[in-house]
Amino acid sequence: MMKNSLDAERKEIRSNNIALKKRKFDYRRWMPLYLLVLPAVLIVILFSYLPMTGILLAFKEYDPKGGILGSPWAGLYGFYNFVEIFRTPALVESIWNTLYMNAVSLVLGFFAPILFALMISEIRLKPFKKVVQTISYLPHFLSWAVITAMINNLLNDYGMINSLLHTFGAEPVYLMKEPGAFLPVYWVTVVWQSVGWGSIIYLATIAGINTELYEAAAIDGAGRWKQVIHITLPGILPTAMILLILSVGSLFGSNFELVYGLQNQVAWTMEVISTSTYKYGIGGSTPSTYSLSVALGLMQGIVAIILTFSVNALSNRVAKVSMW
């Protein structure tokens, strides 16, 4: 009885749906809406889809006269540029630099916000907590142009570092002249810039943990330290995993603005993939290396997508945490 009426209802819905689909296209209802979305469609087609044709350049030898479509195909069945990347020592080095730089950034960038969030969450004085959090967000709102200008200024002869050393009677140091100081400065800057903002999501997750869990643990005699290990850390694990998956995709990407901004012509000359893409591309002096730049950029993009998907699959299987 029940089943029959349900079936009848389903049939009715289905016939209604068919009727809806068969109804004539309602110009007066939809046309204004299409007009509303038209600017966005135009912007995307003109400034995203048209430039996508440039991916072809990775398989071509760019010739300014021929443009993107008119340039001749590259040798080795079009894969000449990709082989050339690995034959160019400077580019191979920039790939290794990127990997090393990002591997350390990834680890620091993963643990620092968690640690900072745990520290902040232990503060009970609300106004103090609020002020500290607000201060920690400051670097996030500054542009990379400002940040690199600040670093240059701080490391100069009369900058903060040397002023502090001077105050304590120590010898001045010139970090910008030390090739080996580039990476540490980069890492410190990245952590400084991102740790406060990165902690927001963890603090929200911690705030969302059921307080009864803590109360029950306290009654069972668990101290605060044990509570953090057995309740707080497992509580933020899913969030941490998702953020980790997202960041692994950027292992070959790099912060162009910071690296390019820090580079000087004397000691800090390290190149990464993004700066090479720029310098072999439009930042260079000749269009003859454009194809190489496009190939490098394309390779990096493909690797990023593969990395993200495979880490996601791995995490899905191991920890049952997935982005999708």
Next chain:
Amino acid sequence: MRKLFLENAYVGKPSAGRIVFVILNTLAVLILSFLFLAPYLNILAKSLNTGKDTMLGGLTFWPREFTWDNFNVVLLDKTTYSGLIVSALRVVIGASFALVIQFAAAYVLLQRGLPGKKFLVMLFTIPMFVSGGLVSQYIWYAKLGVYNTFFVYILPGAFSFYNLVVMRTYMNGIPDSLLESARLDGATELKILFRIMMPLCKPIIATVFLWLAVAHWNNWTDTLYFVTNRRLYTLQYNLQMGAKKAATLQEMIQNAIQSGRPLGDVDLSTTTESIQAAQIIVATLPIVCLYPFVQKYFISGVMLGSVKE
């Protein structure tokens, strides 16, 4: 007092270990917050200190010989002036234009039963994963006529699928009956959008506008990639280039002093540290003064981004 040390669940006195931990933790957090501020405070002190006194060294977080001179130099400089104007125009025009486009698109994608909606969503999603790369953008922007014009700041970045999704999610929370009853009364889609949707969406409009405004103010790579006309340089770009030039020059001078070789053909007119400090303050003051009051809008963005669709 004990509330500072213990959770509510605890009964009795905090343990000695707990007290030590809370004190150490508070101290560490204090030091960290100072580290977030220290670079900025040092540069602020430097910008308000006479250049001569700064060169004596040892200037930390308070000006010793107070002066407005550095700011006078920066604000009277033509480059700063034109940079400020371009940046301000970019923020106002760029953010408003992008907001209108994204808001309208979000409203359209809200419609149930819109023919071709799936196609539109796909059209907007693909560019998040695929990009032609810099070289191709450069070639196409030149062909489209936006290269080296003010429009390169406004048009290419005017669409963001992320912002669209954020706004559409907000609109989803508005009861359908409101829109339906307006439709039955014969209101056109445009009327519904402007008269009903927009007033109801004020909070999300303000949020997205702030995101766009800060992004426009802070961007300098668009200038690096696509602009060669000095009159179109933004404040941030000038700052970036000035700092780079100053850093390189300084190394060269030091190398020359150490090796005893002459400096040769070097442009010595780069900004000195004090003036550069004043430039940094000018470029960041709007942001630094505003962000404590608008941070909640940005935090809501972090939260939205973390929610799985």
